[in-house]
Amino acid sequence: MDRPIFRRYVLLVSLVFVVFASHNGIAQSGYRLWLDYQPLGPSAADHYRERLQAVVFPMDSETDHVAFDELSRALEGLLGQKPMRQSAATPKTGLMVGTPGTLPANDAVEQAKTRLPDNEEAYVIHHHSAANGRPMTLILGNTDKGVLYGVFAFIGALQRSEDLARIDTVSSPKIKLRLLNHWDNLDRTVERGYAGFSLWDWHRLPGYRDPRYTDYARANASVGINGTVLNNVNANALMLTAPYLEKAAALADIFRPYGIKVYLSARFSAPIELGGLADADPLNSEVTQWWADKAAEIYRYIPDFGGFLVKANSEGQPGPQNYGRSHADGANMLADALAPFGGVVMWRAFVYEDTEPEDRAKQAYNEFVLLDGTFRDNVIIQVKNGAIDFQPREPFHPLFGAMPQSQLMMEFQITQEYLGFATNLVYLGTLFSETLQADTYADGPNSTVARVIDGELNHQPITAMAGVANTGTATNWTGHPFGQANWYAYGRLAWDPDADAGVIAEDWLRRTFGNDASFLDALLPLMMRSRETVVNYMTPLGLHHLMGWSHHYGPGPWIRDKPRADWTSVYYHQADTNGIGFDRTASGSDALSQYAPEVQAQFNDPQICPDEYLLWFHHLPWDFQMKSGESLWESLCRHYYSGVEEVSAMQAVWEAQRGKVDEIIFREVADLLAVQYEEAELWRDACVLYFQQFSKMPIPTGLPQPEHPLEYYESLYYHFVPGN
Numbered sequence: 001m002d003r004p005i006f007r008r009y010v011l012l013v014s015l016v017f018v019v020f021a022s023h024n025g026i027a028q029s030g031y032r033l034w035l036d037y038q039p040l041g042p043s044a045a046d047h048y049r050e051r052l053q054a055v056v057f058p059m060d061s062e063t064d065h066v067a068f069d070e071l072s073r074a075l076e077g078l079l080g081q082k083p084m085r086q087s088a089a090t091p092k093t094g095l096m097v098g099t100p101g102t103l104p105a106n107d108a109v110e111q112a113k114t115r116l117p118d119n120e121e122a123y124v125i126h127h128h129s130a131a132n133g134r135p136m137t138l139i140l141g142n143t144d145k146g147v148l149y150g151v152f153a154f155i156g157a158l159q160r161s162e163d164l165a166r167i168d169t170v171s172s173p174k175i176k177l178r179l180l181n182h183w184d185n186l187d188r189t190v191e192r193g194y195a196g197f198s199l200w201d202w203h204r205l206p207g208y209r210d211p212r213y214t215d216y217a218r219a220n221a222s223v224g225i226n227g228t229v230l231n232n233v234n235a236n237a238l239m240l241t242a243p244y245l246e247k248a249a250a251l252a253d254i255f256r257p258y259g260i261k262v263y264l265s266a267r268f269s270a271p272i273e274l275g276g277l278a279d280a281d282p283l284n285s286e287v288t289q290w291w292a293d294k295a296a297e298i299y300r301y302i303p304d305f306g307g308f309l310v311k312a313n314s315e316g317q318p319g320p321q322n323y324g325r326s327h328a329d330g331a332n333m334l335a336d337a338l339a340p341f342g343g344v345v346m347w348r349a350f351v352y353e354d355t356e357p358e359d360r361a362k363q364a365y366n367e368f369v370l371l372d373g374t375f376r377d378n379v380i381i382q383v384k385n386g387a388i389d390f391q392p393r394e395p396f397h398p399l400f401g402a403m404p405q406s407q408l409m410m411e412f413q414i415t416q417e418y419l420g421f422a423t424n425l426v427y428l429g430t431l432f433s434e435t436l437q438a439d440t441y442a443d444g445p446n447s448t449v450a451r452v453i454d455g456e457l458n459h460q461p462i463t464a465m466a467g468v469a470n471t472g473t474a475t476n477w478t479g480h481p482f483g484q485a486n487w488y489a490y491g492r493l494a495w496d497p498d499a500d501a502g503v504i505a506e507d508w509l510r511r512t513f514g515n516d517a518s519f520l521d522a523l524l525p526l527m528m529r530s531r532e533t534v535v536n537y538m539t540p541l542g543l544h545h546l547m548g549w550s551h552h553y554g555p556g557p558w559i560r561d562k563p564r565a566d567w568t569s570v571y572y573h574q575a576d577t578n579g580i581g582f583d584r585t586a587s588g589s590d591a592l593s594q595y596a597p598e599v600q601a602q603f604n605d606p607q608i609c610p611d612e613y614l615l616w617f618h619h620l621p622w623d624f625q626m627k628s629g630e631s632l633w634e635s636l637c638r639h640y641y642s643g644v645e646e647v648s649a650m651q652a653v654w655e656a657q658r659g660k661v662d663e664i665i666f667r668e669v670a671d672l673l674a675v676q677y678e679e680a681e682l683w684r685d686a687c688v689l690y691f692q693q694f695s696k697m698p699i700p701t702g703l704p705q706p707e708h709p710l711e712y713y714e715s716l717y718y719h720f721v722p723g724n
């Protein structure tokens with residue numbers, strides 16, 4: 001055989017194989033998230049195909065273009081048919097998409113218009129039956145952004161195979177700024193990231209614009225996320241230099257058509273590091289001028305720049321207190337720099353003193369409540385869901401409802417720093433909802449956290465929610481395939497904090513895996529239970545912060561003697577021969593007094609306090625009688641053991657799905673569940689043995705004994721834990 005021809009043939013064959021394999025690999029790897037438009041079943045497809053042949057979709061902007069492209073991509077995948085775009089309705093037109101300004105005026109548009117809420121991002125999907133009996137669907141927004149969100153909602157309904165005549169909805173976001181916070185460093189490591197490296201390829205930006213940036217924007221827009229903070233809150237001042245601003249501007253250009261604004265974490269001491277100033281005192285006129293100039297420079301690169309996120313005087317970060325100034329002085333100074341351009345400052349309330357005299361749970365409240373009413377109109381205080389730190393379960397943060405004259409926003413953590421990283425299947429929609437639906441009683445009953453942050457309670461004009469992202473360069477974006485559900489749920493709850501976590505989970509399942517009823521019946525309860533499961537095997541009954549030192553991987557209830565007491569586990573669980581738990585009532589740290597009297601009444605008495613929060617608020621003897629009648633020790637053991645059993649039940653449920661989901665994802669989830677099982681056992685055995693030293697009580701009969709002695713668990717050491 002002629003060698004060159006042979007070589008060419010081999011090359012061709014291998015190329016075909018590579019293209020096929022990688023295409024197939026991408027399809028099956030989860031890269032396409034919930035936007036993987038696989039063909040629908042024949043009856044649904046037939047139903048839609050005829051009606052969606054032609055669409056009136058005027059295009060005025062880049063956003064209109066990306067919305068039409070998405071619709072076309074979805075219809076091609078789901079129905080095998082791209083829509084024909086027409087300028088005016090014909091008898092074949094079943095869909096009209098646009099704004100009252102772009103669409104031709106007719107009865108259907110007029111009717112739909114009356115239903116449109118007064119919000120630039122709102123949309124209505126209106127089902128119209130014309131006088132001639134021909135049905136028509138209208139997707140109408142006040143602006144092209146509303147149109148884009150409406151298109152994504154319509155696609156979602158098609159993915160769920162809903163009857164066209166019933167796809168009819170009105171939607172308007174309750175929260176104005178819906179952001180992801182990336183804890184991404186400029187060297188592409190991600191603090192608390194478990195899904196590979198940072199998505200932002202700083203070295204090759206702005207020249208190389210990875211197509212993945214567009215897919216990131218599509219995914220976010222599809223769930224209503226409209227802002228992204230690109231860099232870590234533990235910020236590097238370099239982010240604010242011209243070369244990096246140019247790179248950030250390239251990303252902003254890609255995200256803009258998708259309605260997404262770019263924000264940056266700002267290092268408070270940047271005037272010293274970049275500007276050569278002697279200090280960063282917010283009342284020093286040189287410093288204020290430096291920030292004013294910096295803001296003007298940023299807006300030259302990014303005309304619609306969203307603003308700054310700031311972590312100040314927290315965990316060693318510089319801030320106004322270094323100069324004897326308050327958080328309000330610092331936040332207001334930056335707010336003044338951004339105000340001429342319409343930018344906002346998101347000032348974090350995750351602060352605790354360098355010398356730790358007080359229960360850490362009390363410190364943010366102590367520092368911020370005094371400042372209520374002193375922040376500029378473009379400052380919003382970013383408060384974590386709980387007062388300690390993104391634990392598997394925390395009561396809501398007492399700041400919610402306690403600063404009625406300030407704008408407060410929510411910070412959730414989507415990345416699973418304290419919930420088993422990307423090896424554990426944990427649906428966080430239930431955790432997020434639990435906080436959002438908690439009642440602060442700030443203005444009588446039904447003053448939920450959701451109503452505090454959506455501005456309803458105190459009429460705050462700027463409302464916002466942030467989620468610490470779980471994305472990275474992993475092919476499937478989030479490491480664990482089910483981590484995608486948490487990104488999805490976060491976006492949906494930022495749009496509507498009162499949305500139902502179960503509805504969202506089902507929606508994600510359908511859009512990701514299809515509409516097989518038996519699959520949904522099995523997986524929905526599994527997802528809904530999964531967070532409680534992890535609470536049971538990690539931190540039941542209100543325990544918290546028992547994780548391994550610094551990296552937070554695995555159990556570490558024995559962690560003690562660290563630079564600060566409140567960086568140890570023994571500080572939080574307070575276990576001794578007398579009992580266990582952190583007394584936050586008046587006889588202890590009195591953190592409970594930071595809540596409204598109605599909330600205090602729920603938690604103050606250990607006989608009434610819900611089991612979920614018992615050891616958060618109380619230090620109780622090992623033989624304390626629980627509501628179930630068991631002793632505290634028995635109950636603690638049962639929670640740890642049932643957590644592990646629940647993971648085993650999850651494995652069985654998943655095994656039964658073989659053949660119903662793509663084989664690669666099936667295996668990945670099955671393997672990860674096996675890892676999760678081992679980790680759950682480790683947690684259970686380590687914690688039960690550790691606490692048993694103090695309770696001196698036996699593990700209840702019928703429950704298996706841990707395999708190793710306590711010393712074994714204490715000796716385990718993990719090298720190179722990710723995200724640390």
Ligand code: BDP
Pocket residue numbers: 191192233234311315350389390417
């Ligand atoms: C803690 C993380 C740490 C973050 C900090 C924060 O362990 O990496 O920098 O929160 O939110 O949970 O600032």
